[in-house]
Amino acid sequence: MEFSAVTEPYRPELLAHCYRMLGSIHDAEDLVQETYLRGWRAFGGFEGRSSVRRWLYAIATRAALTALETRSRRPLPSGAGPPSEDHRIAVAPREPSVSWLQPVPDALLAGDDPGAVAASRAGVRLAFVAALQFLTPRQRAVLTLRDVLAFRTAEVAEMLGTTDAAVDGTLRRARARMGEAAPVADELAEPEAPDARALLEAYVDAFTRADTSELVALLRADVEMEMPPTPTWFTGRDAVIGFLGARVLSRPGQWRMVPTGANGQPAFVVRRRTDDGGDAAYGVQVLTLTAGRIARITAFNDPALVPTFEGSPAVT
Incomplete structure (x- = not known):
């Protein structure tokens, strides 16, 4: 068997797995490279007692656990402190010392096998990945291997060099913690595709025209907005609209938004207009749509x- 031929098809889903573990797309890409390097070095001794996929996941998971020994969890601002309902408060300075959770481009999780794509994207929604950050690294590994990737208990035990009983105990604790931190399934229901497209088009139009009155009709009354690396975040339509109107949407045409996809959710690459008529990279917005x-x-x-x-494809 040639190493690249039998292992490359698993790269997108391994990237998703490493991202769930680390919460950083940049770190996840590095870890996938490390996984393939370790796999290439050990491939001569691979005896086929497990599938190539399971063998690669074992390498990736062990590498992730080693990496997490010296890294703190990656929160979102909503996981690091309470929100504000008043947009007039002083916004806390950026926290460069905090390693914040990052989004992952949907395009990097794509592959040729639709089943593999579905598996790789399972469990990458921002709310879910943010909740994973409250677990210990080992709990994170067990829960994702069992509940997201559907490996059997015995398989996970073999991957991690432990017992079935230890895996089951870790999984119970991880599920209990996730039950406290993760949103319920009903809260994740999204509108149908045509309605979602119309909503997103209206949002871009209102945002780029700096029309806060139009934005009001698009946001839920309990909408939340957070802006890592800024620790301050807001809850409630009045606070969010007030903040945007006073500090972000100062004039029409200031922002350019290019549709993309992140974490299985609609997203936009955001660029800010410069004085010379060009634009400069600013960041990425990820939206959660419900009802x-x-x-x-x-x-x-x-x-x-x-x-x-x-270059990531737009949401369709």
């Missing part, structure tokens, strides 16, 4: 994310 309205705006105001998303 025909926008329930959450997560604005990753990090220009370093833009190159990762440039």
